[in-house]
Amino acid sequence: MSAVVVAFRGTQENSIQNWIEDLFWKQLDFDYPGMTEAKVHSGFYSAYHNTTLRDGVINGIQKTREAYGNIPIMVTGHSMGGAMASFCALDLIVNYGLEDVTLLTFGQPRIGNAVFASHFKKYLPNAIRVTNAHDIVPHLPPYYQYFPQKTYHHFPREVWVHNIGLDSLVYPIEQICDDSGEDPTCSRSVSGNSVQDHIHYLGISMHSESRGSCRIVTDDNMLRHKVDTVDGAIVFSKQPGLS
Structure with missing residues (x-):
């Protein structure tokens, strides 16, 4: 095993509790x-910190590292799962003193104010937020x-995936956006009005039809990037012949 991967699923349309937490925008x-004067989204913070989920994640990481050594930790998530993944990655570093923690999220909301974003950047300078x-x-x-002092503010660094060109x-x-977290030339330069763009990232459908399902659905164009490894993992590569 080369890394511990901690993945948080995104908001499910049939989960009323999740949507209530998403819409509860009070800062605490x-x-x-x-981190004085840092404020965060109450619902997203509580969804990670005030549940048994946090203990399960910590115990799982500790047991895995006991078995495989101090291997890297990759934390990831989509949508609300991206918000929870962000709190998780910061928690692992600040409160548990873990090293070699990286963060990669997809379509996550803002989770704190500008002061929080500044502190977050210090602890996770290589964090990536993919937006579509x-x-x-x-x-x-x-x-x-x-x-600026009251509003929510993204932490860097955003990678904005979008189409350019005309007709065919x-x-x-x-x-790759700047290190402000709120690059006006990236996703902030367009209106955020698409649910479809939220549930489809890099050719992969993030949507789950039922509460209990967990799957990855790809379109036909993604199949040429698919590589099956000897240990049963599925890898998508831009250069599958070199994987």
């Missing part, structure tokens, strides 16, 4: 050491540029 004081075209969720809770000459690009 963040009580991590040295007009995905509505990264635009929530809203960002108000005229109230359209192709996707992955734009």
Whole structure:
């Protein structure tokens, strides 16, 4: 085993509790050491910190590292799962002193104010937030540029996936944004009004038809990137012949 992967599923449309937490935008004081004036989204924070989920994640990581050594930890998630993954990655570093923790999220909402984003950047300088075209969720809770100290603020670094070109000459690009977390030339440059862009990332459908299911659905164009490894894992590579 080369890494521990901690993955948080996104909001399910048939989960009323999740949607209530998503829409509860009240900020609360963040009580991590040295992070005065940092505020975070109450619902997302509580979904990770105030449930048994946190203990399960920590126990799983500790047992895995006992068996395989201090292998790297990759934390990932989509939508609300991306918000929880962000709190998890920060928790592992600040409160448990774990090293070699990386974060990669897809279509996550804003989770804290500008002070929080600044502290987050110090602990996870290589975090990646992937956003897709007009995905509505990264635009929530809203960002108000005229109230920088009160508004929610993304942490860096965003990678915005979108199409460019005209007519038949359209192709996707992955734009690496600046380190402000709120690059006005990236996803903030367009309206966030698409649910479809939220549930489809990089050719993969993030939507689950039932509460208990967990699956990856790909379109036909993704099949050429698919590589089956000897240990049964499935890998998608831009250069499958070199994998």
